[in-house]
Amino acid sequence: MNYIELSIHYQKPDPWYDLIADDLASISFEAFEEREGNLYAYIKKDQFDLQSIKHTATLSKLLDQVQLSHREIEQQNWNEEWESNYKPVVVNEQVLIRAPFHNKQEGFKIDIVIQPKMAFGTGHHETTQLMVGHMLELNLSGKRVLDIGTGTGVLAILAEKLGALDIIAMDTDTWAIENSSENIKVNDCRSIEVLLGSTDEVDAKFDVILANINTNILRDHGAFYFKQLFVGGTIVCSGFLKKDERTVKESYTQNGFTYINCNYFNDWCGMKLVKRGAE
Structure with missing residues (x-):
């Protein structure tokens, strides 16, 4: 395509x-x-x-x-387009996101290698960096994680490097599935399953949901994501602007989530909420 x-x-x-x-x-x-x-x-x-x-x-x-x-x-020309402009990304002075043609640098807690094929998530966009920042604050050790709209797979890869043991990375784009699968292999990840399709096809519950998608999907799926989390589970979401923060927040708090906090990068938001209540 x-x-x-x-x-x-x-x-x-x-x-x-x-x-x-x-x-x-x-x-x-x-x-x-x-x-x-x-x-x-x-x-x-x-x-x-x-x-x-x-x-x-x-x-x-x-x-x-x-x-x-x-x-x-053309699909085959994208890497050349991208390589001519791509620079490594550092998030919170802890995570280095780089391409295969960049040298590894010392001094970072986590090193992630990403070769995109037009899939979202090179690390440069504010929303990806907001998601990474929130993830660094979570205890993912031994956790089950769902990455919605995985793109390049960067967040799923980070989740494994932070200790998650069972990760499902989903996308509706076949190109993203191909790209994320390659990046997962390059980063020697063993706990990530990549699936093509939407989250309503997943019959499982998770400790953490990562959703770096768009405002409309986030706003409309609060109740659905609630059902996919264990009680006490966390959803970290981004892909929306400050002007939409209230709308997104209300769509989740009205569906059984407790708002924790929101981080900002330029006009973009990254929000963390926790599922409350009993099963």
Whole structure:
């Protein structure tokens, strides 16, 4: 499957690029990157609809002020595109996320090697770093973990490196499944099962759910995720902006979760909640 790269240029990127990215994520865009003053967004070719893009909430207000262009990227060329721009990522001075062509660096608690194939989760996006930050605060030793929308598999890989013993990494994108499986092998992980499909196909309960997805899915699945957690289990979620924090929080607290805290990176949020009550 080839992808479309959408390029957006606006003279006032902050906070507009984050708002635009949030809107585009709700219409199936999978990855975003800011470089050289532009926002680049990526979507499968068969899902690209320029008119739908122009009618998203933020872009519809800025159409006469933004420059839009797009081009097709062949699957086999993505790694070359990505390698030319990729730099290692350090999170909380503890986790190094790097590519195979970067040298390993000393002084980090955890070293993760990621080779993306257009799958979300290279470590550069704020939401991935927010998720990693929350995970570093959890005790995952011996825990059962569900990673929803695994992308590159980076969060599932981190979960194993933090001691989780039984991890399911799920995605609805076959490309992400291929990519995450390769990254899991590169990182010598043995406790991760990769599944293609949605979470309603998983008949199991978990100690921890990791959900770095979009606002709409998070908002609509609070009750469903509640059923998939053991009592006292934790959900860590991101993929939404500060303006949506209250909506996401209420959708979970109204479905049996206790709000713990929320971390922020630019305009993005990462939230932690715990399932309360009895089975």
